[in-house]
């Protein structure tokens with residue numbers, strides 16, 4: 001496995017020098033131009049839920065946050081700042097305290113949701129800059145404790161919740177038995193490591209550790225749809241803490257585990273269970289991190305469900321989801337990925353009262369738990385304070401359910417709902433489809 | 447025309463322009479020294495469409511919430527940059543096609559555009575001084591660049607009638623400022639127009655490839671691209 005690759009903080013180390021070396025060594029062209037192009041127009045300010053919730057605090061604006069790394073770039077890499085630093089507000093990091101301050105900004109006051117990126121006239125990608133800075137600090141071990149712990153678990157066990165293989169297999173068996181009992185059909189299976197399937201299904205460890213119902217829901221639907229599928233024994237975690245910590249090596253290793261599982265089992269397609277950052281990591285970023293050319297289609301389970309509906313492989317009754325449902329677009333899927341209309345298409349078919357929240361799609365506000373913030377207890381008070389923007393947006397829908405295709409958003413939204421006492425529940429697409437699923441007559445398919 | 451004005455309109459301008467060009471070439475080489483990553487995923491959209499859409503963003507105020515919510519700011523931006531274009535055009539028209547400014551309507555048009563840009567510049571300066579966010583993030587370069595632009599517009603407004611018989615000083619001031627600009631710009635934020643195509647290209651390429659932009663033009667998956675199953679050469683399966 002991957003022991004020893006996680007960096008720990010060394011208080012006696014020359015961390016500042018190392019930080020500056022990493023900064024100089026890791027810059028890519030897209031990062032460099034995002035660092036040079038900002039014109040300080042301030043237009044991005046009101047796109048950020050942190051600043052919207054704290055309008056009197058300019059340090060909550062995307063531009064100020066990005067400027068904290070930009071000024072170091074200007075001082076050490078760019079031209080004018082190296083000669084006349086005060087002219088362009090260039091500055092450096094001088095000690096570990098400065099690194100720690102930077103850590104609190106990039107981990108604590110930004111969920112890397114990229115909403116500001118879409119609102120910058122210059123095309124400055126502040127979300128990318130924040131992730132880049134996180135990566136530099138992660139390399140020095142200057143990270144929130146939660147980020148360190150989850151990264152360590154993922155490095156050591158191949159999944160971010162340190163689920164043991166035994167727990168994994170037993171939970172899958174348990175869910176298989178549940179579906180068998182529900183359908184009264186002993187042929188239902190949750191296959192492990194079955195070669196030559198159409199689908200390699202990958203999941204979020206939260207589904208093993210805290211809420212395995214989505215596995216059962218997927219198994220039920222796949223069974224009814226006559227899907228040929230399997231989970232891998234190794235390489236099943238589609239989540240990727242490397243996205244949050246900025247650690248491309250962790251990102252590469254975790255994503256490669258999934259891609260290699262698909263190769264090993266000769267699966268024709270990788271399907272990712274409902275997870276925002278998992279989808280972004282496995283579908284998009286992971287191939288780049290891992291230097292791995294994509295060979296099989298890689299899709300969200302929501303797209304798989306849409307295909308089942310399109311092809312008439314499953315039938316649904318929307319009246320079974322009669323109460324108001326709204327949809328929360330996960331930033332990692334909508335702004336850093338492609339799926340916006342697909343979940344809506346499925347929801348409109350399985351719910352009888354679907355309502356949009358405002359704003360929606362690529363303009364939606366983050367659930368506030370993104371960027372790994374749910375694992376960083378020290379920033380929870382600020383996270384919940386700025387969640388008032390999300391709370392107002394949810395409340396205005398008047399819906400009973402907020403649906404999201406992201407496990408992280410479930411926890412983020414649940415926190416918002418609890419803190420702001422909203423009369424709502426969080427659901428996922430799989431749950432609603434499973435509820436609306438019309439089971440075929442006994443003796444029919446499945 | 448005095449020798450000084452002739453010199454400043456011609457040789458000085460050309461030398462300053464050559465300097466700007468040279469620095470920009472070095473700057474571009476510097477930018478290209480940083481690597482850009484190879485895309486390894488199947489497309490869900492189109493890189494070309496994403497790049498085109500991203501580059502066109504500047505002319506699509508409705509596409510961003512930030513400009514949609516504040517059309518007044520966007521209008522200032524347009525007026526300001528039209529003024530920049532007009533003033534730069536004037537620096538070439540005056541020495542190389544002076545007959546253009548013999549047409550009174552053209553002079554008035556240029557003065558209207560540059561004058562409006564001057565006002566937009568003043569409004570931008572006030573905003574930068576008053577808005578706490580802008581005050582916190584602004585550097586000396588941000589202020590000086592803006593003040594210089596305002597002065598440039600003022601000088602341009604007075605210079606475009608190109609009436610040397612009346613007074614040469616507006617032209618000397620205008621061309622003096624232009625020469626100073628050409629030397630200063632590569633080291634200041636005013637060079638953002640050099641970076642715009644880059645930031646927009648990379649953002650558009652990534653988001654276009656993923657089908658995130660242009661919005662609403664991608665067929666819903668399972669569509670053609672997402673269904674692609676062709677494998678690269680050498681793949682055993």
Ligand code: SF4
Nearest residue numbers: 038039041042044120
């Ligand atoms: S909108 Fe873009 S250019 Fe303007 S301040 Fe924000 S990041 Fe900088």
Ligand code: SF4
Nearest residue numbers: 048110111113114116
């Ligand atoms: S990425 Fe999101 S949270 Fe971070 S600064 Fe931008 S808008 Fe705010």
Ligand code: SF4
Nearest residue numbers: 276330331367370409
């Ligand atoms: S948790 Fe969900 S909404 Fe929140 S940042 Fe992640 S994907 Fe976005």
